[in-house]
Amino acid sequence: MTVRRGTCPGLADPMPTGDGLLARLAVARPIPLDIFGSLCAAARTHGNGIVEITSRGSVQVRGLTSKSAPNFAASVAALEVADPTGGRVLASPLAGLDPYEIFDVTSMADRLRDFLLDSRLAATLAPKVSVVVDGGGVLHLDAVPCDIRLRAESTGSAIQFEFMITNEVTLGTMAPEHAIKAATELLHAIAAHGPEARARDLPHPADFGRQPRAGGETARSPVQPIGTHPLRDGSVALGIGLPFGHSDSETLQRIVEQTQRAGAAAVRPAAGRVLLLIGLPPARASELAVKAERLGFITNPDDPRRRVVACSGAPACAAAEIPTRALAPAVAAAARPETRLIHVSGCAKGCAHPGAGDVTVVGIGGRCGIVPNGRAQDAPIEFVTTEDLPGYFAQRAAMRETAHG
Ligand code: SF4
Structure with missing residues (x-):
């Protein structure tokens, strides 16, 4: 099975950053090892060799130039790994392989990708409009933000899909065929609302044939992708x-x-x-x-580095005020073990984590602003230098230990 041909938007239109152009590609299915090896070689030949995997599972290649970026795009096109919808449809990463999945969503996801390409909506919807097609299993996608969520449920002998707008409005449960049809109608409606529209902007979700009911999602254990499955x-x-x-x-x-x-x-x-x-x-x-x-x-899974989210920061990003990734290992090592999330952000934009962290460190004027229980955009309560940042976290951890005996 191959990925349908087409130009992935993140390859055709790479983003300028502090270390050159950044190309992003989403993948729709497992990549054979030799192909992935060739992708890495292309990242080194055409870029600076840094390869990232994002919170959504996309691949980013950095350090491309205006001359090398088209060559990188051509190399990736020849490898046929990139999802030409640019990751607008996310399916369970072990779809069809996971013995615990409720439903193999591979073909549903492919049909939605084909629809987005054939209707040209893949090119006209707002860049972040996306659909999650979640077949359940050990790597379910509950934590991945999206506009439309189709979530498999086993109801006796039948498989149904919970149909949700973002994570907030459940429009009902329906058979796989109906879920695809409803998703395509909703995508058309989002597009009709304008080039910047998201599903949350639609005024009347009930118009899509179901009565909204408040947050019907059943809580599942958080996904732990590190380890053996x-x-x-x-x-x-x-x-x-x-x-x-x-x-x-x-x-x-x-x-x-x-x-x-x-x-x-x-x-x-x-x-x-x-x-x-x-x-x-x-x-x-x-x-x-x-x-x-x-x-x-x-x-x-308990590695302290998993608790720290850091954007590319300085010198990779031109907007960065602090070297986030150089600071992150020392912050991870020094922070209290019970801290769930520390966000180290190079500037107030907060690219790596739009939400609140237990602590957010934000680069402002070359120093580290400390925002407890807040986002990169929130006002820091104090500032420390980059040199003092690991010591700041170590001191907080020691104070906490003393306070709790
Ligand atoms: S948060 Fe700021 S410094 Fe970090 S990647 Fe985004 S723009 Fe660059």
């Missing part, structure tokens, strides 16, 4: 995290080689800044995890 065919997938969402093409190629030697078939970038190594013999997974850890990847 059994697959239907008896093999396993190993999820490894990219520290603060980034790595480099050479390190990625080395893990590809190790993965190949361990007998796996493919990789799949996944939500949560994770790379899934797919199709391993179960007996080889722990050995590969040790090798991944030696290469700097995160293999333990």
